[in-house]
Amino acid sequence: MALTERTLLGPGPSNPYPEATAGLAAPLLGHLDPEFIAVLERTCDHLRSAWGTANPVTLPLSGTGSIGMEAAFANTVRPGDVVVVAVNGLFGVRMCEVAARYGAEVVRVDHPWGDPVDTERVLAAHPSPALVAAVHAETSTGARSDIAGLGAALREHSPQSLLLADCVTSLGGIEVAVDEWGVDIAYSGTQKCLGVAPGLAPFTFSERAWERRVEIPPVWYLDLGLLGGYVRGGPSGRAYHHTAPVAMVASLDAALARLHEEGLDAVQERHQAAGRRLQDGLQEMGLELFAAEGHRLPQLTSVRVPEGVDSAKVREQLLTEYGIEIGAGVGDYAASVWRIGLMGHNARLDRAELILAALRRVLGR
Amino acid sequence: MALTERTLLGPGPSNPYPEATAGLAAPLLGHLDPEFIAVLERTCDHLRSAWGTANPVTLPLSGTGSIGMEAAFANTVRPGDVVVVAVNGLFGVRMCEVAARYGAEVVRVDHPWGDPVDTERVLAAHPSPALVAAVHAETSTGARSDIAGLGAALREHSPQSLLLADCVTSLGGIEVAVDEWGVDIAYSGTQKCLGVAPGLAPFTFSERAWERRVEIPPVWYLDLGLLGGYVRGGPSGRAYHHTAPVAMVASLDAALARLHEEGLDAVQERHQAAGRRLQDGLQEMGLELFAAEGHRLPQLTSVRVPEGVDSAKVREQLLTEYGIEIGAGVGDYAASVWRIGLMGHNARLDRAELILAALRRVLGR
Numbered sequence: 001m002a003l004t005e006r007t008l009l010g011p012g013p014s015n016p017y018p019e020a021t022a023g024l025a026a027p028l029l030g031h032l033d034p035e036f037i038a039v040l041e042r043t044c045d046h047l048r049s050a051w052g053t054a055n056p057v058t059l060p061l062s063g064t065g066s067i068g069m070e071a072a073f074a075n076t077v078r079p080g081d082v083v084v085v086a087v088n089g090l091f092g093v094r095m096c097e098v099a100a101r102y103g104a105e106v107v108r109v110d111h112p113w114g115d116p117v118d119t120e121r122v123l124a125a126h127p128s129p130a131l132v133a134a135v136h137a138e139t140s141t142g143a144r145s146d147i148a149g150l151g152a153a154l155r156e157h158s159p160q161s162l163l164l165a166d167c168v169t170s171l172g173g174i175e176v177a178v179d180e181w182g183v184d185i186a187y188s189g190t191q192k193c194l195g196v197a198p199g200l201a202p203f204t205f206s207e208r209a210w211e212r213r214v215e216i217p218p219v220w221y222l223d224l225g226l227l228g229g230y231v232r233g234g235p236s237g238r239a240y241h242h243t244a245p246v247a248m249v250a251s252l253d254a255a256l257a258r259l260h261e262e263g264l265d266a267v268q269e270r271h272q273a274a275g276r277r278l279q280d281g282l283q284e285m286g287l288e289l290f291a292a293e294g295h296r297l298p299q300l301t302s303v304r305v306p307e308g309v310d311s312a313k314v315r316e317q318l319l320t321e322y323g324i325e326i327g328a329g330v331g332d333y334a335a336s337v338w339r340i341g342l343m344g345h346n347a348r349l350d351r352a353e354l355i356l357a358a359l360r361r362v363l364g365r
Numbered sequence: 366m367a368l369t370e371r372t373l374l375g376p377g378p379s380n381p382y383p384e385a386t387a388g389l390a391a392p393l394l395g396h397l398d399p400e401f402i403a404v405l406e407r408t409c410d411h412l413r414s415a416w417g418t419a420n421p422v423t424l425p426l427s428g429t430g431s432i433g434m435e436a437a438f439a440n441t442v443r444p445g446d447v448v449v450v451a452v453n454g455l456f457g458v459r460m461c462e463v464a465a466r467y468g469a470e471v472v473r474v475d476h477p478w479g480d481p482v483d484t485e486r487v488l489a490a491h492p493s494p495a496l497v498a499a500v501h502a503e504t505s506t507g508a509r510s511d512i513a514g515l516g517a518a519l520r521e522h523s524p525q526s527l528l529l530a531d532c533v534t535s536l537g538g539i540e541v542a543v544d545e546w547g548v549d550i551a552y553s554g555t556q557k558c559l560g561v562a563p564g565l566a567p568f569t570f571s572e573r574a575w576e577r578r579v580e581i582p583p584v585w586y587l588d589l590g591l592l593g594g595y596v597r598g599g600p601s602g603r604a605y606h607h608t609a610p611v612a613m614v615a616s617l618d619a620a621l622a623r624l625h626e627e628g629l630d631a632v633q634e635r636h637q638a639a640g641r642r643l644q645d646g647l648q649e650m651g652l653e654l655f656a657a658e659g660h661r662l663p664q665l666t667s668v669r670v671p672e673g674v675d676s677a678k679v680r681e682q683l684l685t686e687y688g689i690e691i692g693a694g695v696g697d698y699a700a701s702v703w704r705i706g707l708m709g710h711n712a713r714l715d716r717a718e719l720i721l722a723a724l725r726r727v728l729g730r
Binding site (some may be wrong): 026 | 368369370371373375376377379380386389390391392393394395396398400404405427428429430431432434439458462463466467554556562563581582583584585586606607608610611612613615674678684690698
């Protein structure tokens with residue numbers, strides 16, 4: 001039953017930090033154990049630092065990254081609400097679908113895949129939407145959008161609109177500053193730059209989003225009113241909602257402690273340096289990067305498959321001969337783009353050199 | 366940061382099987398890795414054996430046990446559907462709440478807590494409900510209900526009604542026979558008798574439930590139409606839905622492999638023997654069991670707190686002096702009942718003796 005060891009350089013999961021793996025295998029605590037409550041509180045505090053927020057409602061939701069998106073819309077959208085969604089990749093498309101399930105009147109602003117979100121076009125789509133949603137780091141394309149700029153412009157354009165940012169692939173890898181940027185709702189996943197296995201969705205919700213939240217959202221499991229009672233306590237103490245995934249939380253706690261020890265700035269510089277080396281090396285090899293120049297994520301690089309090369313065959317060869325996983329493209333780009341992640345524990349120069357060397361061999365360059 | 370080791374004899378989580386812990390810490394695979402797909406398929410096959418079903422839609426959902434309940438109602442209830450819920454503890458109460466969020470007309474059939482579900486009363490509540498829901502093993506009270514009897518009677522009474530069974534605390538500990546009993550929808554949690562950390566909800570859905578499922582459920586994350594495509598494959602192959610919690614699935618896979626090696630019958634006998642010893646020992650100590658005689662779960666024993674004893678103080682003393690966690694009661698019984706679990710890896714005579722000895726010391730009996 002022993003599993004093969006892989007170097008996970010796709011769009012996630014990435015190889016966890018050793019501390020995160022140790023946290024998973026640590027002795028299990030009950031979800032109401034005072035020691036576990038301390039672990040959870042420390043995790044939430046460390047998440048607040050990582051998000052750059054003072055939001056009391058900041059917690060890891062009990063599901064993979066997508067549950068963060070679900071919770072975001074379930075707790076904010078009432079039937080008929082206008083929700084403007086910036087779409088520049090798969091996760092923008094998905095936000096439209098999820099928002100629509102909660103009855104939103106979705107105004108979709110499409111961009112070419114690989115481009116960043118265009119603030120002016122997004123704001124021009126509606127004078128006063130209930131919610132504006134955009135993806136900070138598009139996992140499907142490797143493009144980075146300027147959420148700070150979108151937030152600032154939105155405050156001018158329509159101060160009462162809430163701003164939602166998908167930070168699944170950004171948190172723990174590049175700067176995220178929820179409070180400074182004016183983001184009201186944000187979610188992430190543990191399996192990308194945070195360097196933990198998939199299974200939790202770090203989530204943060206501003207006070208003004210809290211005041212305007214849906215009182216009884218359709219989804220009981222993601223009802224922030226009930227979850228908030230577990231995380232913040234309430235008049236009658238800490239209310240049991242559901243059994244927390246204690247091993248996953250212990251793992252996230254261990255990874256966040258490590259990130260804070262290394263320093264969030266140092267972690268971001270490490271992602272930056274590894275990504276730059278990879279992108280330089282790919283271009284030196286004569287390959288063409290996919291995401292728009294100036295808007296490329298260091299932690300996730302999209303690169304065009306060279307003419308005449310069988311995309312899937314290369315990925316298979318990397319996997320079977322080198323034990324390295326990289327990702328295919330998405331949608332129209334499934335066969336013409338690769339996605340290479342250097343996230344979390346893999347955001348290192350040696351991993352960049354490894355995938356460059358392996359690709360050189362496989363492509364004969 | 367090292368966590369204290371606990372003996373988890375509450376209502377769950379229980380201490381995982383060593384194989385499950387090893388699975389958590391094994392090298393991480395990508396969620397689309399052929400080797401992971403094999404792990405997932407083996408997990409689903411082993412789950413089918415454990416559930417006693419041939420249902421193709423049998424899978425671990427990516428959340429804790431409560432997400433199974435949410436998925437059950439989200440995919441079956443249309444606004445206005447009559448849902449009869451047997452309530453004999455907290456999880457019956459919760460089913461009413463969750464069903465109502467999806468627009469069900471809930472017909473609630475209350476029973477005294479600690480009693481099993483009364484088939485006749487449940488069926489008398491409505492001539493032809495869309496769905497009948499009951500809890501097999503009530504975690505809040507330690508009572509076992511006769512789902513086989515309910516299923517057989519329902520087929521006579523209203524053959525077109527779907528039957529839903531909450532098996533969070535039964536699967537892997539006592540017999541569950543979904544197909545034989547005529548259960549259409551069932552869910553469980555990993556942190557009870559399956560002996561895995563919390564984080565997944567084993568789920569099974571019959572073919573007739575599939576045919577009548579809600580086409581576009583309000584919750585995207587739990588849309589079985591989309592999830593089914595990932596688990597069963599579809600016309601265009603295995604469709605990506607969300608990143609599976611790969612470490613948790615590897616852990617469940619390892620635990621299920623162990624259960625099947627030991628033999629499901631042997632595992633059930635082990636739960637039976639441990640529970641019997643505990644319940645006998647508690648009564649020998651002069652304590653009174655809470656759940657109705659003849660309907661007591663071996664894996665979860667509820668016992669009345671003796672007159673004049675401070676319930677919370679005893680639990681605290683067990684935790685701090687012996688490292689043993691047991692559970693409080695729920696709701697009206699919070700201070701007057703304890704819940705002691707001997708589940709999964711803890712379903713052993715030595716654990717029964719341990720808690721009996723510790724209780725004897727603490728209570729001075």
